Amino acid sequence: MDSGVAAPTLPxxxxxxxxxxxxxxxxxxxxxxxxxxxxxxxxDRRELLEGLLRGPYGISAPSWLLEAAIxxxxxxxxxxxxxxxxxxxxxxxxxxSHPSCxxxxxxxxxxxxxxxxxxxxxxxxxxDILADAVANSLRERGPxxxxxxxxxxxxxxxxxxxxxxxxxxxxxxxxxxxxxxPYPFLDEKDEEDTSAWLKRQEAAERSWCTMWKxxxxxxxxxxxxxxxxxxxxxxxxxxxxxxxxxxxWDVEPELLAEIAQNDLASFPLSxxxxxxxxxxxxxxxxxxxREHFANDLAAxxxxxxxxxxxxxxxxxxxxxxxxxxxISRIARAADREWRYILNPDQAQQYxxxxxxxxxxxxxxxxxxxxxxxxxxxxxxxxxGSELPVRSADDLRxxxxxxxxxxxxxPEVKEKVRLICAEAHRELxxxxxxxxxxxDSDTQQSRELLDTIERMxxxxxxxxxxxxxxxxxxPDQVTVRDLAGAPDTVLDxxxxxxxxxxxxxxxxxxxxAYRAYHRNLxxxxxxxxxxxxxxxLLDLTQSLRRRLGGGPNLREAWVDxxxxxxxxxxxxxxxxxxxxxxxxxxxxxxxxxxxxxxVVRTVLGDNAEAWQRFTTSPASYAGPTAWFRLGDLLDAAAxxxxxxxxxxx
Numbered sequence: 001m002d003s004g005v006a007a008p009t010l011p012x013x014x015x016x017x018x019x020x021x022x023x024x025x026x027x028x029x030x031x032x033x034x035x036x037x038x039x040x041x042x043x044d045r046r047e048l049l050e051g052l053l054r055g056p057y058g059i060s061a062p063s064w065l066l067e068a069a070i071x072x073x074x075x076x077x078x079x080x081x082x083x084x085x086x087x088x089x090x091x092x093x094x095x096x097s098h099p100s101c102x103x104x105x106x107x108x109x110x111x112x113x114x115x116x117x118x119x120x121x122x123x124x125x126x127x128d129i130l131a132d133a134v135a136n137s138l139r140e141r142g143p144x145x146x147x148x149x150x151x152x153x154x155x156x157x158x159x160x161x162x163x164x165x166x167x168x169x170x171x172x173x174x175x176x177x178x179x180x181x182p183y184p185f186l187d188e189k190d191e192e193d194t195s196a197w198l199k200r201q202e203a204a205e206r207s208w209c210t211m212w213k214x215x216x217x218x219x220x221x222x223x224x225x226x227x228x229x230x231x232x233x234x235x236x237x238x239x240x241x242x243x244x245x246x247x248x249w250d251v252e253p254e255l256l257a258e259i260a261q262n263d264l265a266s267f268p269l270s271x272x273x274x275x276x277x278x279x280x281x282x283x284x285x286x287x288x289x290r291e292h293f294a295n296d297l298a299a300x301x302x303x304x305x306x307x308x309x310x311x312x313x314x315x316x317x318x319x320x321x322x323x324x325x326x327i328s329r330i331a332r333a334a335d336r337e338w339r340y341i342l343n344p345d346q347a348q349q350y351x352x353x354x355x356x357x358x359x360x361x362x363x364x365x366x367x368x369x370x371x372x373x374x375x376x377x378x379x380x381x382x383x384g385s386e387l388p389v390r391s392a393d394d395l396r397x398x399x400x401x402x403x404x405x406x407x408x409x410p411e412v413k414e415k416v417r418l419i420c421a422e423a424h425r426e427l428x429x430x431x432x433x434x435x436x437x438x439d440s441d442t443q444q445s446r447e448l449l450d451t452i453e454r455m456x457x458x459x460x461x462x463x464x465x466x467x468x469x470x471x472x473x474p475d476q477v478t479v480r481d482l483a484g485a486p487d488t489v490l491d492x493x494x495x496x497x498x499x500x501x502x503x504x505x506x507x508x509x510x511x512a513y514r515a516y517h518r519n520l521x522x523x524x525x526x527x528x529x530x531x532x533x534x535x536l537l538d539l540t541q542s543l544r545r546r547l548g549g550g551p552n553l554r555e556a557w558v559d560x561x562x563x564x565x566x567x568x569x570x571x572x573x574x575x576x577x578x579x580x581x582x583x584x585x586x587x588x589x590x591x592x593x594x595x596x597x598v599v600r601t602v603l604g605d606n607a608e609a610w611q612r613f614t615t616s617p618a619s620y621a622g623p624t625a626w627f628r629l630g631d632l633l634d635a636a637a638x639x640x641x642x643x644x645x646x647x648x
Contacts, residue, residue: 014581017591018599019051027607031614046072050091051590053098061100069095070109078116089120096121097130106130110137115158119165122172124221131169138162138175148181148208157181163215173222174229177215183234184208209238216242220250227255245337249347249354256358260366263337267373269304270329272296273311274380277322286312330377333370334397342367342400364404371404378415389423391441395448402455413456420456423449474503482506483513487520494528504529505539509547512556522560533568536561540574544626544646551621554579562592572598573630577618580629595629602633612636 018028039045049069057065073092096106110118110133122134141158152160159179162172184204188197216226216239223243230236240259243251251259272293280289289312290297297305311318311325340347344363347354356363374397389395398419402408423445430442474497482490490507497503507525526532539546540561547553558579561567572580572594581599585592603609613636618627623645631643 011581014591017596019055027610041072046091053094061098066095066101074112089117093121093126097127106133115161119162122169124167124169126169131171135171135175144179145181148184148204150203150207152181153207166218177229212238213242213246217247223251224255241337248340249356253358253362264373270326271376273322274326277319281323326377326380330374331393331397334400335393338370367404368406371401374401383418383422389426392444392448399448399452416456420453474500479506479509483510491520501529505535511560512547512553523564537571545648558583567594569598575629577627577629577632578620578625602637609637617642
């Protein structure tokens with residue numbers, strides 16, 4: 001084929017998918033090779049290079065092709081809006097993982113990479129050979145910092161930058177965490193007073209905790225690795241705290257239960273400290289207290305006994321703190337580490353509930369265990385100045401206890417009533433501030449107090465089932481009405497109007513406006529039609545008239561059709577051509593295999609037909625976006641003029 005042929009205008013992802021399944025002498029491969037040679041370096045050329053490496057050169061590739069693929073990605077500039085993340089390195093990763101890539105080329109190329117590029121190359125898609133090379137390159141990039149500082153959040157190390165990339169290979173993660181800045185122990189500067197040093201130290205500690213929160217949030221698939229790695233070092237506590245309290249919905253159920261159980265195991269120590277300090281407060285000597293709790297002290301590890309020694313011997317501050325340790329510990333846990341486990345509905349993203357890896361039964365079981373420990377703390381609550389109910393934090397744990405405790409005994413109710421009385425006195429004292437808008441916590445405290453008092457009163461009658469929302473008469477409801485209905489409402493509406501094919505067809509079209517459905521699928525609605533295959537073909541052939549709209553609606557419809565368990569060739573031929581060719585396949589394949597199969601069946605080995613098809617008038621938007629795939633294929637194969645776009 002001579003070099004003066006017209007440049008292909010097919011979507012590049014579709015052409016690359018054809019190349020991946022072609023031999024070097026087949027027409028699609030020749031078209032791609034000519035196009036790659038004539039193009040300047042850019043996104044389209046990278047896609048063609050990747051197609052060549054996937055297909056004709058998948059097993060053995062010349063060095064020029066590998067170097068061109070690597071250089072094409074290494075020279076990409078990160079977008080100004082996301083300089084710490086940068087573009088994907090898929091093409092370079094494929095070349096560096098290729099059987100023909102030499103260790104020398106791999107080492108030299110990784111040495112040229114930025115830390116962000118190194119992170120992309122060390123993704124989970126990389127093989128062990130490339131992951132090892134990335135890890136070695138990361139180790140060669142300078143020493144580990146002596147300590148965490150505030151500045152390292154804004155000017156991160158290479159290890160931090162690598163760990164900000166998602167879905168890394170486990171070898172890369174294990175290497176990068178070893179190179180992270182350790183827990184900060186800052187030295188006092190000359191002529192620096194203690195308060196100034198303390199502020200610097202606390203700021204550095206907050207930065208260190210923030211860094212680890214970023215790590216555990218970015219790598220949910222490596223939580224077990226991070227927990228095991230941090231078991232006996234300074235990061236262990238903060239890693240487990242973030243998994244339990246910051247992102248528990250992303251934690252594997254067995255690991256979440258393990259971390260939660262370990263956290264609960266620390267509660268009895270707080271109870272022991274409170275009981276010992278109160279005995280000391282009430283007149284017993286330190287020796288008498290130790291003798292009374294000798295068996296409990298013998299079961300503790302040295303670090304725990306050291307903590308008790310410090311609190312018990314400090315009459316001025318430690319003793320007062322120790323007397324309320326149990327209550328403070330349980331209140332803090334309810335407000336922070338256990339907040340989402342106790343109240344899963346509060347875990348939301350963009351207004352939608354987070355999907356949890358743990359089941360509802362498991363969360364309920366963990367919440368009940370927390371409530372039982374909270375009951376022990378509740379028994380230690382006593383009125384007076386030592387434990388004032390000053391804020392919503394002092395009431396939230398009581399609400400959670402009552403919500404999850406399997407059985408609320410009269411003793412529990414009585415103690416809760418004492419807490420409520422204390423809260424009412426505090427709210428009355430703060431009433432004047434609340435009227436002037438100076439106390440933002442008052443309203444939340446009142447709401448919690450009202451909830452607690454209702455829960456300790458006689459059970460309220462069941463308010464009954466919520467009524468199903470009405471959508472009106474079936475012949476008047478619109479596609480947009482159906483698109484805006486929640487899944488349960490739409491399912492119930494279709495169930496209450498069986499045999500109404502026109503209603504089912506509008507419901508199918510509604511999926512183009514609202515592709516996200518939690519409990520109702522396109523296939524579920526299609527089954528309600530008396531002749532589903534005919535209806536789907538008619539809707540697709542008349543899509544411009546029945547649906548109209550922009551590219552997003554076409555894309556949603558094509559995705560819904562191609563995601564059906566079985567899609568017949570005649571239905572694929574009726575799809576909008578450009579949108580069908582752009583559609584990706586399962587597991588993010590470059591193009592949908594059902595679409596490529598239809599194209600190959602029609603065009604076969606006819607090089608002229610392939611060349612005509614590459615110059616078809618199909619486009620992303622406008623009237624030509626509605627060309628049907630089958631009409632363009634027939635025109636290309638038969639050499640006839642291009643058809644007119646479907647009418648509105």
